[in-house]
Amino acid sequence: MSRRVLGCLGQCSSRVFAIETDPKVDPVYFSLIKNPPTDAEMPAFQEIFGREKSYSFQVCVEDRIQRALLHDDLRHQLISGFGGDVKVFEMSSFRPNAQNSLVKGFFVNGVCGTPETDQTLSKLLQSNRLAVCTYVPGDAVGRWCQEPLRPAKDGAAAAAGRYGVVPVPSPDHHPSALDIINSSVFYNFIEAHNVMAECAHVITEAKHVLQRVDQTLPMRTTDRFPVIVIEGLDATGKTTLTESLKQSLGGVLLRSPPPCLSPWRACFDAKPALFRRAFYALGNYVTAAHISAESARAPVIVDRYWHSTAAYGIGTSVSGKVGNLPPRGSEVYRWPGDLLRPDLVLLLTVSPEERLRRIRGRGGEKTREEVELEANQLFRSKVEEAYRRMEDPACVVVDASPSAAEVLQQVLLVIKEKVHVQGSL
C-alpha cells in the first residue's frame, strides 16, 4: 500500500512516521511501508503525540518565493501565538530518497486549548495557503491518527479525514538532505540569478544586487597567474593568513562576497535561506569576474569562495547529526560547472577551544549564522565536514593552530608543492 510520509520530527530526531492515506486523496507523498509498529515502538508515539494537543503546519503554495517567506512568517506566528510552554519543531514530509520532494513545516506539541491558543489556531486555519493537521488517539490502544483540519463555524476546526500514523524505518538519505540543490546551494549562475530576479518584487534590495551582478559579468578568461582560495570556519585565521600571503606572493587579495555587494549583505543575512544562499552564490560569480581580471597580472588570493557558500548551505539545511550529511561523493559536493575554478583551496582548521579563544580575543559583530556556529558545536562539525567532502577541487586541510608565522610557512610549502604553474609565483 502506498502512504504519504510525515517525517523527521524535531531537529535531531531521526524518527520517521508515515501517514496511511489513500493514494487518490494525496498523490504527492508516497512510501512503501510493510511493517506495522511493534510494541517497543509505541512509547515513541505516546511521547510525541500524547502531550496535550499536537498540530502540524505546512505552507502549501506553488511559488517558491512566497513559500519561503510564508514559512518564515509561520515560524514566528507559531512561536508567538502558542506561547512559551508549547514546543515548535521543524518537521517535513517527503518521498524517501527523492530529491526535491521535501515539504518543510512545523510540528507543534503540547497545546493546552486556552482561548489564546484557540484564537491562534483559528487564525491559521483561515489561511488557504496552509495545510493544518492534528494528531488524535486511534481506535486501538497506542494507535495514533492524523486529521487534516479545515475551518468550521465560529472559528472552530473540523476534521476533513482521518489517517493512521505508523513508524517506518529511516530512509537511506536523511530527508533534510533532499532539499539542498537549488534551495540551499546553487550549482550554476542562472539558478541563483533566477531566485534573485523572482524575489525582486518583494525584496527591493534584490534589484540593486542584480544591477551590480549584471554590471560585473561576463568575465574574461585569459592565461593567468595562480588563484589560491583560503577557507575555514570563522576565526580560523583566514584574514591573517590571506594578508600575509598577499605580501609574500606579491599577489592581489579578493574576497567573496565582494565589497561591491556589502551594502546588501546584512539584508540577505536576515532573509530565509533561499534568498541568503542566492545572494552568496551570486557574490561568488562577481568575485570570479574580479579574479579573472586580476589574475592576468598577479597571483590572486581569495578569502572565502564557493566552498564556503556550499559548506554553510549544506551544514545549515541538514538537520541533526553529522551522519545525516549526504555521503562523500554526493553531487551536492560538486563544483559549479560555470564558475571559475581556483588552482588550490586550503581549509584552515583549529580545535573548537582555540577557535573560541580567538573569537573572544577579537570581539566585533557576527552574522546570525556565526552566532549559531558559536552556540552549536554540532552545526560547526557539519559545516567543517561538508568542507572536507568537497570535490574537484577538494580542500587541502591545514592545521592552523600554530603561530601565524608558522601557519604562513606551512601554507607557502603547500602552495609550492601543489600549484604547478611554472615561474608564476
Ligand SMILES: Nc1ncnc2c1ncn2[C@@H]1O[C@H](COP(=O)(O)OP(=O)(O)OP(=O)(O)O)[C@@H](O)[C@H]1O
Ligand atoms: N595562527 C594564529 N595564532 C593565534 N591567533 C591567531 C592566528 N591567526 C589569527 N589569529 C587571531 O585570531 C583572530 C581571528 O583571526 P582572523 O580574523 O584572521 O580569522 P578569520 O578566519 O578571518 O575570521 P572571520 O572568518 O570571522 O573573518 C584574530 O584576533 C587573529 O589575530
Ligand SMILES: Nc1ccn([C@H]2C[C@H](O)[C@@H](COP(=O)(O)O)O2)c(=O)n1
Ligand atoms: N563566499 C561566501 C562567504 C561567506 N558566506 C557566509 C557563510 C557565513 O554565514 C558567513 C561567513 O562569512 P564571514 O563573516 O567570515 O565573512 O557568510 C557564504 O555563504 N559564502
